[in-house]
Amino acid sequence: MPQLSTVSDALKGRFVSGDAVQVRGWLRSKRDSKAGISFLAIHDGSCFDAIQAVVPNTLDNYQSELLKLSTGCAVIVCGELVESQGKGQSLEIQATAVEVVGWVDNAESYPIAKKRHSFEYLRTQAHLRPRTNTFGAITRLRTTLANAIHNYFYRDGFHWINTPIITASDCEGAGELFRVSTLDQVNLSAGGAKLDYSQDFFGKETFLTVSGQLEVEAYCLAMSKVYTFGPTFRAENSNTSRHLAEFWMVEPEVAFANLDDNADLAEGLLQHVFTRVLEECEDDMAFFQQRIDNTVIDRLRSVIDNRFERMEYSEAIRILENCGESFEYPVAWGVDLASEHERYLAEKHVGRPVVLMNYPKDIKAFYMRLNDDEKTVAAMDVLAPGIGEIIGGSQREERLSVLDERMDEHLREELWWYRDLRRYGSVPHAGFGLGFERLLNYVSGMDNVRDAIPFPRTPGNAAF
Amino acid sequence: MPQLSTVSDALKGRFVSGDAVQVRGWLRSKRDSKAGISFLAIHDGSCFDAIQAVVPNTLDNYQSELLKLSTGCAVIVCGELVESQGKGQSLEIQATAVEVVGWVDNAESYPIAKKRHSFEYLRTQAHLRPRTNTFGAITRLRTTLANAIHNYFYRDGFHWINTPIITASDCEGAGELFRVSTLDQVNLSAGGAKLDYSQDFFGKETFLTVSGQLEVEAYCLAMSKVYTFGPTFRAENSNTSRHLAEFWMVEPEVAFANLDDNADLAEGLLQHVFTRVLEECEDDMAFFQQRIDNTVIDRLRSVIDNRFERMEYSEAIRILENCGESFEYPVAWGVDLASEHERYLAEKHVGRPVVLMNYPKDIKAFYMRLNDDEKTVAAMDVLAPGIGEIIGGSQREERLSVLDERMDEHLREELWWYRDLRRYGSVPHAGFGLGFERLLNYVSGMDNVRDAIPFPRTPGNAAF
Numbered sequence: 044m045p046q047l048s049t050v051s052d053a054l055k056g057r058f059v060s061g062d063a064v065q066v067r068g069w070l071r072s073k074r075d076s077k078a079g080i081s082f083l084a085i086h087d088g089s090c091f092d093a094i095q096a097v098v099p100n101t102l103d104n105y106q107s108e109l110l111k112l113s114t115g116c117a118v119i120v121c122g123e124l125v126e127s128q129g130k131g132q133s134l135e136i137q138a139t140a141v142e143v144v145g146w147v148d149n150a151e152s153y154p155i156a157k158k159r160h161s162f163e164y165l166r167t168q169a170h171l172r173p174r175t176n177t178f179g180a181i182t183r184l185r186t187t188l189a190n191a192i193h194n195y196f197y198r199d200g201f202h203w204i205n206t207p208i209i210t211a212s213d214c215e216g217a218g219e220l221f222r223v224s225t226l227d228q229v230n231l232s233a234g235g236a237k238l239d240y241s242q243d244f245f246g247k248e249t250f251l252t253v254s255g256q257l258e259v260e261a262y263c264l265a266m267s268k269v270y271t272f273g274p275t276f277r278a279e280n281s282n283t284s285r286h287l288a289e290f291w292m293v294e295p296e297v298a299f300a301n302l303d304d305n306a307d308l309a310e311g312l313l314q315h316v317f318t319r320v321l322e323e324c325e326d327d328m329a330f331f332q333q334r335i336d337n338t339v340i341d342r343l344r345s346v347i348d349n350r351f352e353r354m355e356y357s358e359a360i361r362i363l364e365n366c367g368e369s370f371e372y373p374v375a376w377g378v379d380l381a382s383e384h385e386r387y388l389a390e391k392h393v394g395r396p397v398v399l400m401n402y403p404k405d406i407k408a409f410y411m412r413l414n415d416d417e418k419t420v421a422a423m424d425v426l427a428p429g430i431g432e433i434i435g436g437s438q439r440e441e442r443l444s445v446l447d448e449r450m451d452e453h454l455r456e457e458l459w460w461y462r463d464l465r466r467y468g469s470v471p472h473a474g475f476g477l478g479f480e481r482l483l484n485y486v487s488g489m490d491n492v493r494d495a496i497p498f499p500r501t502p503g504n505a506a507f
Numbered sequence: 508m509p510q511l512s513t514v515s516d517a518l519k520g521r522f523v524s525g526d527a528v529q530v531r532g533w534l535r536s537k538r539d540s541k542a543g544i545s546f547l548a549i550h551d552g553s554c555f556d557a558i559q560a561v562v563p564n565t566l567d568n569y570q571s572e573l574l575k576l577s578t579g580c581a582v583i584v585c586g587e588l589v590e591s592q593g594k595g596q597s598l599e600i601q602a603t604a605v606e607v608v609g610w611v612d613n614a615e616s617y618p619i620a621k622k623r624h625s626f627e628y629l630r631t632q633a634h635l636r637p638r639t640n641t642f643g644a645i646t647r648l649r650t651t652l653a654n655a656i657h658n659y660f661y662r663d664g665f666h667w668i669n670t671p672i673i674t675a676s677d678c679e680g681a682g683e684l685f686r687v688s689t690l691d692q693v694n695l696s697a698g699g700a701k702l703d704y705s706q707d708f709f710g711k712e713t714f715l716t717v718s719g720q721l722e723v724e725a726y727c728l729a730m731s732k733v734y735t736f737g738p739t740f741r742a743e744n745s746n747t748s749r750h751l752a753e754f755w756m757v758e759p760e761v762a763f764a765n766l767d768d769n770a771d772l773a774e775g776l777l778q779h780v781f782t783r784v785l786e787e788c789e790d791d792m793a794f795f796q797q798r799i800d801n802t803v804i805d806r807l808r809s810v811i812d813n814r815f816e817r818m819e820y821s822e823a824i825r826i827l828e829n830c831g832e833s834f835e836y837p838v839a840w841g842v843d844l845a846s847e848h849e850r851y852l853a854e855k856h857v858g859r860p861v862v863l864m865n866y867p868k869d870i871k872a873f874y875m876r877l878n879d880d881e882k883t884v885a886a887m888d889v890l891a892p893g894i895g896e897i898i899g900g901s902q903r904e905e906r907l908s909v910l911d912e913r914m915d916e917h918l919r920e921e922l923w924w925y926r927d928l929r930r931y932g933s934v935p936h937a938g939f940g941l942g943f944e945r946l947l948n949y950v951s952g953m954d955n956v957r958d959a960i961p962f963p964r965t966p967g968n969a970a971f
Contacts, residue, residue: 067763069932088730117932145933170924173729186666202650207962208738211969221687225742245969265637266552274672278689299531460634468533468581469609498671505675505709
């Protein structure tokens, strides 16, 4: 009896030459030789490489079925693992039986039959694109990155907190909001009735969350080390390669921590997950290095081997003012940095990730801790070469009186519970947000965040 | 210099008697002796137990500050770890310094000052309840369960797929939907304008997902083994202890798998995560056993040690018809089982989890695979004693022509991409959904799913 094997197990040493195996998967390509032998390349998602099955014309269904196979067909191959005659691969299957499980009716009509497609086109085939080399590799990378993040936190005693997706708070100021409702708007508006959110499902107006930070702070001040890892939403009409309406974000929050601790955590997290990616996704990373961006492996190694540069915002402004570059947006103390400034700092001035710290209070959120200079807050952004801001965080304002001065009355009323956290056993604490799709792009070298999430949501697009 | 330690590390063997440590946390209780010594119980979320700090009145701030400490205050304690004189705990801290980091201004006003509060009350203090014994334990349990789930799948080669939260599909029939929109409904309706969803953010009407299953099937037919683990939504007006408007669901999906494989996966997953919970959350489980439900440890052990009973739906109907119990809802072949029937089967007839299989097609969803009898579909529910249905799944219909017969024209048009999966390399595949909060209730013995998620969303409630 052949043993069931994934393609990965068959190729990577769990089985050896001479073993009888059964492999199940999909045809990536087929070549028929004049000598009456067919070569099938079969993938199953378990690793980058497909395994080659050598199929002799002596099999019963060779003429009736196997010659008709085309890319995308599902097969079960039984046979003996043997040393490969071809270059590149160590083992292949000498097939003794090939069962066709699922056909591609009309090979011409298979939407991803061709070997090369543009990423734009593949977004229209998001249900099929994981069958391609690139998106199979992205899927494995995404899984490995996520697992590395969860386990980095778990082993350090962090608790995963599933903060709410639906929120009644409209006041975080992180961008436009999606409204969530069950009111029958069409009929109500057709009837001329005024919409009354007190009649809505939650008894008030509700939205999709833009961040789990405020809620995770409540858990931080009980459990000490916590993080969120979940979907967040921005209803911005931004059609760029860096914006999604729905994206996943990682937000750790640590009690008794200041801005330096926060920067250390960001560095330690990225170094750990990049180490695991290089160890566990070697083939996939080799593919991205070769086909997408020939700097990706070096830049991960550079992050692993070097401490991030720490730089004061004020110092960054001085550098930008005196660097002799001509920027589209002018630089002066007090302005928020544009992407061109961030990239100059990370790519040209420092040459590796840089943590910018202590920004002017007027350009940052109300919950960031006011520094003693009363002009800056303990905010930080991690800027990475090739991608710009990848992490944004801060030490939080733990002093109720200072916090209250930065909130208006509406905010103070809405966030009564957030103020409570400063009334009862308040402690210094800090945290940050890491955009998961931007991280995946940084690791893979892919340009567009729409290619870093299975089914992207952007203005005008909620297909699938 | 004392070494920084969590409460868990100080109590559980990373440090030994004689070590100088610093512990940071919150006061759970304080007792002042007449002999001029105070005993502080300090928790930091790292484990169930608080650590005791013995504070002599010789400390500088003893009179001015430490005597005024109350439950909830944040402190940093430095001192020497010594063998505890009291019963129960092995080590305590002989304090040499206690810094008060955060006060509770008015001890009387602290919303969770009392030792016992009802769970109903604590839901109104969801920002503070993780500081209590019960909700600290639930938080650790939730983290451990989630980590066990992620790693069970990771080690078995599954890929974590983040299926979309916002969807244009309104046709899964799993319940009422929340609409997602950025249209200015109030002004539009006030002006008498008709709502036009083609002008909405995504160019059409969109909703919050009720399940990632259909989308994860697309990844299954490329990556072979996949799962989702994310938030899902039901806009049902159900005010029960088993329903949330927003809850987290785990949905694995496996290619080349049938209903038996599916039942095996459900069993293997639950056995693995229960094993890890008993190993890693011993103290928390002892608490739930003692205070919440004195059967919880036994029932986890029973799941670990025994195979789930497999039972045909038709057999279950025969058992229920002949068992002599009087049920509120009548039983006959073709009806969906009510909770009373499910609990009779799991609790009285079998006495452990039971997998019910092959339900009448008319009571199950369109995507479930039609059996050869053409009367039943390859559906399964896992019923657990004390909680009822905890898992629902099926083998999926992989034959396009059969699938099409169970879809109406609207559905076929909307799910064109789902039909594509059956046109291009279709294979038998199966999966299930596991409600994460119900799982947490099963493990902890807690009654209400509102106490199994940090900030519950239910009809009329989206606080925090």
